[in-house]
């Protein structure tokens with residue numbers, strides 16, 4: 223009975239008898255639409271896709287694209303130039319020309335966000351100092367999104383210039399490779415890593431030259447996964463500024479000798495050439511027990527630093543860094559930024575310009591400084607007072 227559909231429509235597998243009628247109705251509608259579109263101009267205009275677009279937009283809230291009712295301008299609109307302001311970022315209240323500096327890799331995002339949250343909670347929610355994030359690779363959108371969300375100061379994200387990060391072509395790679403292999407054989411921590419060496423060299427002599435940091439004088443270095451235990455009631459940047467200090471630390475310890483076999487000899491060679499750079503009333507006693515003959519391996523643990531970048535930018539330190547760099551020890555050995563900064567501060571600054579921030583509770587695994595007694599109470603510190611590592615002897 224009835225009419226037969228053309229074979230190509232109804233004979234396919236899985237098409238059941240009632241489906242014939244649905245297909246027939248669809249075909250008839252399409253045929254009618256086709257005929258009307260050609261015969262009646264008004265009908266054609268009214269049903270064109272451009273006419274239907276506004277209706278589609280206003281009736282598809284459940285699949286709304288970014289940009290319809292979110293404040294996208296403050297989230298993504300100003301990414302250019304690596305500036306990333308958010309409405310939540312408040313104008314700076316802190317009085318110093320200062321910033322936080324964070325060198326990090328994209329995969330460290332969870333640990334970074336945790337460090338930032340603790341920094342905001344204990345200090346920056348009242349001061350709104352800015353943050354500068356640096357990386358040898360471009361930061362991901364996720365990194366920018368999540369880090370910018372947890373802070374109260376403005377943020378900027380910068381990529382490190384190639385030559386400030388990578389092993390210079392003047393380094394004899396054959397010699398450097400042999401040294402890395404020796405260190406791996408001797409179980410020297412990070413002994414086989416080139417990127418760790420890049421990082422140490424960058425922190426020793428380049429970070430303060432990055433274009434995003436040019437406008438700032440003081441910085442506070444933050445690493446992924448560190449803890450800040452206590453409320454910080456006095457602004458450490460202003461403290462440095464008002465007391466003419468150049469370097470602040472919380473933990474000091476001994477360096478692994480195998481990572482810096484010739485660092486002190488190289489330093490002495492530099493000082494013989496440039497005795498004029500050594501400060502009167504310096505802190506040589508902190509780094510040497512025999513009036514400079516040998517280095518005692520003491521250094522400030524540089525994963526925490528609150529310091530004056532103009533000190534690193536000074537002629538004395540810049541010449542010192544360039545001399546060290548010309549000897550290649552960042553790659554032929556594994557010179558760390560902690561001993562390099564510590565020796566630089568101890569020799570080129572006065573000892574009273576170096577400050578122990580004993581009220582700042584801080585942990586970078588596996589060591590922590592936990593303020594003692596009245597300072598612990600004042601700062602409402604959440605660290606265990608009995609777990610305190612200030613000096614290792």
Ligand SMILES: Nc1nc2c(ncn2[C@@H]2O[C@H](COP(=O)(O)OP(=O)(O)OP(=O)(O)O)[C@@H](O)[C@H]2O)c(=O)[nH]1
Pocket residue numbers: 324325326327330356357358359417418421444445446525587
């Ligand atoms: N962008 C970038 N950052 C790095 C790289 N290597 C290290 N860093 C950062 O440099 C800082 C020091 O590196 P760490 O790996 O923490 O070195 P460390 O503190 O001596 O050693 P840990 O005990 O492992 O923490 C951290 O802020 C790292 O995120 C790298 O290859 N690229």
Ligand SMILES: [Mg+2]
Pocket residue numbers: 445525586
């Ligand atoms: Mg670290």
